[in-house]
Amino acid sequence: MTDVLSDLGRRTLVMGILNVTPDSFSDGGRFFSLESAVAHARQLIREGADIIDVGGESTRPGAEPVPAEEELRRVLPVIRAIRKEFSVPISIDTYKAIVAEAALAAGANIVNDISALRFDPQMVEVVAHARVPVVLMHMLGTPQTMQQNPVYTDVVREIKEFLGERIAFARAHGIREIIIDPGIGFGKTVAHNVEILRRLSELKDLGCPILIGTSRKSFIGKLGGTEENPLPISERLEGTIASNVIAVLHGAQIVRVHDVAAMKRALAIVDAVCYAGREPKGGGISWRST
Ligand code: PT1
Numbered sequence: 106m107t108d109v110l111s112d113l114g115r116r117t118l119v120m121g122i123l124n125v126t127p128d129s130f131s132d133g134g135r136f137f138s139l140e141s142a143v144a145h146a147r148q149l150i151r152e153g154a155d156i157i158d159v160g161g162e163s164t165r166p167g168a169e170p171v172p173a174e175e176e177l178r179r180v181l182p183v184i185r186a187i188r189k190e191f192s193v194p195i196s197i198d199t200y201k202a203i204v205a206e207a208a209l210a211a212g213a214n215i216v217n218d219i220s221a222l223r224f225d226p227q228m229v230e231v232v233a234h235a236r237v238p239v240v241l242m243h244m245l246g247t248p249q250t251m252q253q254n255p256v257y258t259d260v261v262r263e264i265k266e267f268l269g270e271r272i273a274f275a276r277a278h279g280i281r282e283i284i285i286d287p288g289i290g291f292g293k294t295v296a297h298n299v300e301i302l303r304r305l306s307e308l309k310d311l312g313c314p315i316l317i318g319t320s321r322k323s324f325i326g327k328l329g330g331t332e333e334n335p336l337p338i339s340e341r342l343e344g345t346i347a348s349n350v351i352a353v354l355h356g357a358q359i360v361r362v363h364d365v366a367a368m369k370r371a372l373a374i375v376d377a378v379c380y381a382g383r384e385p386k387g388g389g390i391s392w393r394s395t
């Protein structure tokens with residue numbers, strides 16, 4: 106099923122964020138929400154997104170969990186509508202097995218699990234049975250608690266150990282296509298996020314493609330403004346681009362962003378340098394067989 110990501114390892118892939126949560130719409134009406142979500146998906150695709158990441162529960166710091174039934178009600182019509190119109194790979198951003206299973210049946214091709222298969226014991230079998238790629242992300246605690254004084258001895262070493270253990274768990278269950286993610290903003294201070302970006306290349310030892318998600322996150326607002334007076338979300342694009350460029354230079358192969366067009370314009374230059382001299386075809390990722 107690697108065919109859904111055939112350019113992985115040949116250029117940087119862009120995952121476009123499609124939030125299907127009430128706060129991302131000006132109106133609560135169902136039809137309006139579906140229509141505006143699909144319109145947003147069309148825009149992300151027009152801008153060149155390689156993957157559309159559909160999420161029905163916010164996992165930003167302090168966000169409350171959403172019941173599975175509500176999450177399903179939000180994401181399934183959107184996935185069906187995108188799949189009807191486009192062949193673009195769709196990832197489902199969920200830690201719930203029942204949501205992942207239904208999303209895959211509705212046309213999603215990748216599972217993006219911020220809990221790295223930990224929060225729902227049934228998730229590993231859903232992914233293994235579907236034979237789809239999975240994103241394993243590091244998080245300290247839960248979205249409700251993760252920003253309450255996160256402490257590490259060595260943040261990158263601890264993320265690497267965690268991801269190594271989760272890769273082994275996934276492989277033991279027969280999952281072959283594994284993407285790893287250090288989980289920027291998930292139980293990390295500004296200093297932790299900066300250290301992750303500075304030392305991201307250490308995660309390459311794990312032998313899996315690296316995905317990074319910095320887009321519009323609070324550490325960008327705090328670095329560009331102050332801790333007490335961060336830049337508003339509308340002024341975080343340059344920091345988002347800069348952080349993703351650093352991540353790609355340090356080994357990230359997929360970037361998860363809201364602003365696909367701007368990211369693609371930056372990556373044209375970054376990729377011309379980073380992927381120069383590599384064979385134009387026949388490269389790409391070989392998922393490790395063990
Ligand atoms: C991510 C990610 C994600 N981020 C993956 N999935 C979010 N694989 C949702 C803030 O500090 O990085 N990787 N799914 C969104 N989460 C956050 C976290 C949003 C922190 C905002 C912040 O502002």
